[in-house]
Amino acid sequence: MPKHSEPIGVYDSGVGGLSVLREVQARLPCEHLIYVGDQINCPYGSRSKAELQDLAEGIIHFLLEKNIKLLVIACNTASAAALKEMRLRFPDLPIVGMEPAVKPAASQTHSGKVGVLATPSTFSGDLYASVIERFAQDVQIFESTCPGLVGQIEKGALDSPETIAILKEAIEPMVQRGADTLVMGCTHYPFVIPQIKQIAGPDVAVIDPAPAVARQVERVLEGKDLCNTSKRFGKTDYYTSADPLAFDKVTKLLTGKDINSQRLTWSNGQLHEGQALTFEGVHQALTERANPENAKPMKAYMRNQFDYFGLKSPEMREAQKPFLAAARQQKSIDWILVQKFWDAPQRELQYFAISYLHTLKHRLTSEDLPKIKALIQQKSWWDTVDSLDALVGYLVKQNPSLKAVMLEWAEDIDFWVRRAAIDYQLGFKQATDTELLKTIILKNLGSREFFINKAIGWSLRDFAWSNPEWVAAFLREHREKLAPLSYREAAKHLNFEA
Secondary structure (H helix, E strand, O other): OOHHHOOEEEEEOOOOOHHHHHHHHHHOOOOOEEEEEOHHHOOOOOOOHHHHHHHHHHHHHHHHHOOOOEEEEOOHHHHHHHHHHHHHHOOOOOEEOOOOOHHHHHHHOOOOEEEEEOOHHHHHOHHHHHHHHHHOOOOEEEEEOOOOHHHHHHOOOOOOHHHHHHHHHHHHHHHHOOOOEEEEOOOOHHHHHHHHHHHHOOOOEEEOOHHHHHHHHHHHHHHOOOOOOOOOOOOEEEEEOOOHHHHHHHHHHHHOOOOOOEEEEEEOOEEEEOOOOOHHHHHHHHHHOOOHHHHHHHHHHOOOOOEOOOOOHHHHHHHHHHHHHHHOOOOOOOHHHHHHHHHOOEHHHHHHHHHHHHHOHHHOOHHHHHHHHHHHOOOOOHHHHHHHHHHHHHHHHHOHHHHHHHHHHOOOOOHHHHHHHHHOOOOOHHHOOHHHHHHHHHHHOOOOOHHHHHHHHHHHHHHHOOOHHHHHHHHHHOOOOOOHHHHHHHHOOOOOOO
């Protein structure tokens, strides 16, 4: 691809850089752009200089793989900590950063008093100190870090009472002390300029540096003969290191654009496309979708034995998709990871572990059967046990010698293990080993345990779809010994008199 048509890379800690991106898009509509929102590490404001430089380097390496011709660090905090160092580390890459717009503020203030809203890292950086020394010697500067504001904007809570309270606390003292110009020293803050103006009043100017950054991008491209010569509109690709769905939703709120962002994952200091399979990643993805109102009845339905995030089946399927895609690349089952999910308090994490095992069931060996049994015996309830016994069935099918183990399970002291032995042939249809099914059921006749009697009924009812005559004969032969529950379940779809 010719150099002039290669994309421009833009990155920020989250959605804040979108305020810069939209100005670049407006000024250079034919340029292709790649936006990275490093939301998993947001906010940047409280991170150390070394951390921010490491993050910058990882993001730049990712963008260089996309053949960017210029980089915009659309984050004041990252610019303050990493701009100078990244120019040294990547001398062949033109880099445009953010600089607090103190110079234009100092030149246009009438009162000689300017307010700057920025993060702690921006205020403590050499770049900010240099700008103040060069351009604000004769101006009084008021500063506010606006604690919590970045988080509110990341959520899209622009008009929430919390956001307004943060802004009032920052702005009202500045205005009362005579500030007539406010500088947006964080790329997130332009998204609340309407709210800021309402608080500050009509006589206070608010400076957004994003248009100036877009002009600088244009100047650099022209100076290096890198402008895209195409007359067609450029495209923009969006990436986030957190939840793409949440990022897309907030982007729509802030910019009005419908986007389809892609997931990035940090691993050993590098960014990779797709979702890495880690406990922390899955936990975060489910936490982001948590619904406490759904969680209450879910917990009650399971007799308050387990905690829940409150995800319904469609949401759960959507949340685990990228992680299961990553699982398919694995050459073996990570049983340590499985146990970590099993030990977690939220039930959905056990469900994910089961989905993970089903995804990799072709990697199961006969040596894994005791591990599955151990899961059956932990946090035991019908929801997990019945999902695990399908894995047991797969293993026994692949390894017929394990039928002997099923006979042992049929007499186990743990009734959940016995239930798995009874039900493991569900769905086998004509491949059902009827003699084994009969033997296992007979070993459990006379049980007073509800879940055993239910399992007996289900196993017979399921096989009745394939061989109703066999099931009917079994029911006639053992009518007196079968629990009423087992008999009702087994005979539900049979038309006969025992």
